[in-house]
Amino acid sequence: MLTPAPLYRRRAAPPLRQQGIVLLVALVVLIGMTLAGLSLLRSVFTSNRIAGNLAFQQAATQSADVGIETAIAWLENNNTGTTLHQSRDAAGGELGYFARREDPGPGQSWEDFWQQVLVGSNRVNVLPPDAAGNTVAFVIHRLCNSVGDPLAGARCETSPLTKNEGNSQTALSPAFSAPQQQYYRITARVSGPRNTLSYVQVVVAM
Template sequence: MELLRQRRRMQLRSRESGSVLLIALIILIIITAATLSVVRSMDIGNVISGNFAFKQAAMQVSDRGITDATNNLAAIVAGGGGNADQANRYFSTRRNDVDSLGVPSAVNWSNVQCRDEDNNDCDADKDTGKYRVQYVIERQCSDNPVLSDPQSVKTNCDYEVREASPEQLAVRYRIIVRVRGPRNATGMVEAMVSGPVSS
């Protein structure tokens, strides 16, 4: 009888085929794959939020371009210079030929003056890890006015009457700012400002 029991035990042991081990390995592979997919999605989320942060910072730096353009406006229009285009810097009349962003097609950003965040000259196309600011000014006139004739300015330009001196007109200018930053994050901003007809 004892011998019979030992034979049954041997037969039961020989029937074990390792199915529990196989199931455990499959579950382990599934858990590993799930863990890897979670880690991968977190990496993608970090990259997206990092790129968004660079773009937001580029938009904030654009204020510098608007300020610089406003400060330089009087020098550009001085002595009747408001009626003369300056390539890749100033347009004396409103342009109808614009690209998909509304920027005049005549603008070649590679030739527009560039300043970095430290206010040094820079190459806009070279990623130095700093923000690079460029701007172009477009006077909102349909045609060049006679600068000394207020009626001509009113007829040809978008203007405002200055409260401090109603006899003096202020012409509207559109400032288009392009900022490029780390990882070539690019931001475009435009602002409408009022400025002198001539100085």
């Protein structure tokens, strides 16, 4: 009689333990995406701030035109007589005007020169703030080495003396010479929102 072989039960494999690898990878990816988003957001804010500062700087530079045009109009109205031979201060509403040239010293910035010398001597003309909140102040320097009449000892920067030299077509025309013009330097300082500060200089001949 054959004895049946004993039946062996196959044991089920033990369940695999969760090692948490997927969760760890997901957290690393999430942190990377968060950092990338924050970096992009910061870049956008920085770009907007730079664009805004450039806009304020451009507006301040454009506002300087008002001070320059005001100074040119005053020079044109006082270009005759002896008004431009002497310096005038801004007290009593008079225009800030230097009859001789003054520049910043060695190592001195224009802002330091403006605050320490020009404002300190009370010869800065300040205009009312405009609609954009910019305040324009300006001074005029006659480019001469001293005050007084340019024809009586005060050496000044002047335009070249021009005259017709004559040629085959103007052999019989009378010789003439154009009067020399004095040079004036207008310096406009504009202060505005967000601590905006701009300097604009123009040299005119009259």
